[in-house]
Amino acid sequence: MKAVSLSKLGGPEQLNLIETPTPEPQAGHVRVKLHASALNRRDVWITLGQYPGIRLPCSMGSDGAGTIDRLGPDVPTELLGQEVVIYPAYDWGSDTRFPSPSFRVLGMPDPGTFAEFICVPASHVFPKPTFLNWQQAAAIPLAGLTAWRALMTQAAAQPGETVLVTGIGGGVATFALKWAVGLGARTFVTSGNADKLEQACQLGAAGGINYHMENWPKQLAEMTGSVDVVIDGTGGNNFPGCLALLKPGGRLVVYGATAGAPSAGLDMVRLFFRQTRIIGSTMGSPAEFAAMLNFMVEHHIEPVIDQVFALDQVVAAHQRLLSAQNLGKIVLRHD
Amino acid sequence: MKAVSLSKLGGPEQLNLIETPTPEPQAGHVRVKLHASALNRRDVWITLGQYPGIRLPCSMGSDGAGTIDRLGPDVPTELLGQEVVIYPAYDWGSDTRFPSPSFRVLGMPDPGTFAEFICVPASHVFPKPTFLNWQQAAAIPLAGLTAWRALMTQAAAQPGETVLVTGIGGGVATFALKWAVGLGARTFVTSGNADKLEQACQLGAAGGINYHMENWPKQLAEMTGSVDVVIDGTGGNNFPGCLALLKPGGRLVVYGATAGAPSAGLDMVRLFFRQTRIIGSTMGSPAEFAAMLNFMVEHHIEPVIDQVFALDQVVAAHQRLLSAQNLGKIVLRHD
Incomplete structure (x- = not known):
């Protein structure tokens, strides 16, 4: 063969x-x-x-x-x-x-x-x-499952919550957007590319922001109020902004780090006063894979x-x- | 009055x-x-x-x-x-x-x-x-409850797991040690003070290490294998060591930051490959307070x-x- x-x-x-x-x-x-x-x-x-x-x-x-x-x-x-x-x-x-x-x-x-x-x-x-x-x-398979575990298992996102998916365009981010919209979450995205932000809105995002803009977290906060869940595969120096956007009890799931490690240390005080969770996630189990396929069928979601x-x-x-x-x-x- | x-x-x-x-x-x-x-x-x-x-x-x-x-x-x-x-x-x-x-x-x-x-x-x-x-x-009240929520609710520590409590001596850390020992976890501590390490062992700790020692996380890893749960109220530059000690699926609960923010950024790759959770926690609810008092009575724990x-x-x-x-x-x- x-x-x-x-x-x-x-x-x-x-x-x-x-x-x-x-x-x-x-x-x-x-x-x-x-x-x-x-x-x-x-x-x-x-x-x-x-x-x-x-x-x-x-x-x-x-x-x-x-x-x-x-x-x-x-x-x-x-x-x-x-x-x-x-x-x-x-x-x-x-x-x-x-x-x-x-x-x-x-x-x-x-x-x-x-x-x-x-x-x-x-x-x-x-x-x-x-x-x-x-x-x-x-x-x-791989991107859908990674996004599924990050959003559904690790963040345990709920209908009506506000979800931010960073770096829209990549496979995992795009599935995370699809799953969040299917779940009935208010979903926002970031990208460095204006065309991708527009495409994301056509796919169901409620809004998006270009992370090259100065002070994008503040502008996104004005747009969203604040955020229950961030699904992030980028890391790097946008990471503190993602953390700052979270509501009390918010969850930031990290499934990758295409932009490397953040250069600044964690804001520990914000972390404990807000009962924030930072959750590492990668891949998923066969049971999660099956649940994801059932969700796709139920909500008629196309990749x-x-x-x-x-x-x-x-x-x-x-x-x-x-x-x-x-x-x-x-x-x-x-x- | x-x-x-x-x-x-x-x-x-x-x-x-x-x-x-x-x-x-x-x-x-x-x-x-x-x-x-x-x-x-x-x-x-x-x-x-x-x-x-x-x-x-x-x-x-x-x-x-x-x-x-x-x-x-x-x-x-x-x-x-x-x-x-x-x-x-x-x-x-x-x-x-x-x-x-x-x-x-x-x-x-x-x-x-x-x-x-x-x-x-x-x-x-x-x-x-x-x-x-x-x-x-x-x-x-305050220290017991903070330690209770950190260990029992947020980390959801289990009997038989290995727990590390940093900075033993403070009220929350000392209660965290008591709760972990009561739960049946294998509990280790850190301190900058040799006398406190010895006292902690008398209170049920399985071992302790002085965080002023060079490469203390490596020495602690040799002592413990690796760790399921860290309860940390210090932050600072010992934080990356705490993170490095965690097993896959490990939880690091942060309830304070007496040593300030860590100067280095998070190791994102370790975070997602190991499915690590960093969980901010402070205080607790009346229901948690009641559960804590019941646990004290059941296990006859004295502060x-x-x-x-x-x-x-x-x-x-x-x-x-x-x-x-x-x-x-x-x-x-x-x-």
């Missing part, structure tokens, strides 16, 4: 579509013929060598959707032919609060989804929502897709993601 | 024992004849002008225990003569997550407990645990008292607290 492989570091240009043996499912596993996959920042970081534990050569890709075409031993036969979305990791474990030590994201070092086929545990495939096409379904590339345009797809021009997911079609 | 009053700022020396009218309870309130009261850092900060919203002259004191000697209208008569501990604040409100906007700690600007009598709502008095004397009972002063030695008592030599509460006896 064809699969995308990385054999040396140096950026997206090092990715190659190669021929590799088609896998056979072991006991308890299914094989999925992938119809589409999707990119995450993790993939770009791996090509750049900016991810822990890189082993080369490796197969790439965490997000995928397709049809089950082969069953390993001890798998119920009714799974054959099912159209599924794949849970994008292994070994969450039994504790809902954090993953087990052997937890890992799908792809690198395990075989990934930028391939014609993948074998995964039968418990890691979930029925594709029928109103979504393959490209939409493939866009969901936001930025652009679709053919599998053999994998380099250009990664360059698009690296440019940070995207709003929503970058998808690969496999046929 | 006699009561401690502050009419100008400048430190504990400005406190005076004055004559003032004995209060009469209004509807729904009871009058308590106070047998003992206790000091909190808040009191010292008020005398130094380092607390928000100071109004002078003011009456002082948040902690007290005594006998109900007079009832306002609409109060059940069986309360008369009851021996009680007083909930140390007003207006928590109906949300368990954070206090209402009118929430305030007892004393300054409201009449405080460094007095012969105080009137409080009938719903704010709780039966004194019978195995405690007056001085022990008066030591509980740690550092030193007892007569009410007319109130200046010396505050100087003792300001010196930070204490381990446990500084108490005033009123008779």
Whole structure:
């Protein structure tokens, strides 16, 4: 079969579509013929060598959707032919609060989804929502799940609350906006790009602000009153502003730090007087993945897709993601 | 009656024992004849002008225990003569997550407990645990409640977990140690003072470390493995070490910042990869106060008292607290 492989570091240009043996499912596993996959920042970081534990050569890709075409031993036969979305990791474990030590994201070092086929545990495939096409379904897993856990489990956002999603455009931020709007939260966004702010409002945001503006937190406070929940994947020097916007009892969930660590120390006094929670979050469990898919079906939510590339345009797809021009997911079609 | 009053700022020396009218309870309130009261850092900060919203002259004191000697209208008569501990604040409100906007700690600007009598709502008095004397009972309220909410509600510490309490010696830290040991947690402490570390071990700590030692977090990690919960009232440059000690899913509760803000920014990557929670907490609700007293009775826990002063030695008592030599509460006896 064809699969995308990385054999040396140096950026997206090092990715190659190669021929590799088609896998056979072991006991308890299914094989999925992938119809589409999707990119995450993790993939770009791996090509750049900016991810822990890189082993080369490796197969790439965490997000995928397709049809089950082969069953390993001890798998119920009714799974054959099912159209599924794949849970994008292994070994969450039994504790809902954090993953087990052997937890890992799908792809690198395990075989990934930028391939014609993948074998995964039968418990890691979930029925594709029928109103979504393959490209939409493939866009969901890693970013959708990360946003779901951050907003629903960690922040425990409630209908009617005010939610701020920073850095709209990235996959997780865009899903966080979708989930918050679906939940019935009043949702605001930040971006460094005016077009993205406008697009976010078309997707249901109540308003947005450009974080390049001087004193954006004050302007956002005038717009929103104050905020119950911030979902932040940027960190950096906008972080204190996010913290300052929170109401008493507010929650700031951190799922990434594209802008690095904030240079200033935490405002401890504000933290304890306001009973603020800063909550680190990454990925999510299979149970959260299932809850997210049910929510999508119930609220008829479609992922936001930025652009679709053919599998053999994998380099250009990664360059698009690296440019940070995207709003929503970058998808690969496999046929 | 006699009561401690502050009419100008400048430190504990400005406190005076004055004559003032004995209060009469209004509807729904009871009058308590106070047998003992206790000091909190808040009191010292008020005398130094380092607390928000100071109004002078003011009456002082948040902690007290005594006998109900007079009832306002609409109060059940069986309360008369009851021996009680007083909930140390007003207006928590109906949300368990954070206090209402009118929430305030007892004393300054409201009449405080460094007095012969105080009137409080009938719903704010709780039966004194019978195995405690007056001085022990008066030591509980503000520090005990703050430690209770931090450890039990916010961190949701569990039996068998490993808990670190920083800066042992202060009232909240000493109660946090007592609650954690009572809960059945493996409890460690830090201090800058070797004697306090030894005393903490006598109070049930499994071990302690001097935070003046170079690389104390690494040494503590060797001692503890790693830590589920940190209860920290210090902040400052030991904060990153506290964060680094936490297991995946660990909780760091901040209830104060005697050492100020940390100079370095947060390690965001550790935060999200480890699903860490940093939780601000202060005070607690009447329901938490009641739960705390029940826990004390169930586990037969006595507060740690550092030193007892007569009410007319109130200046010396505050100087003792300001010196930070204490381990446990500084108490005033009123008779």
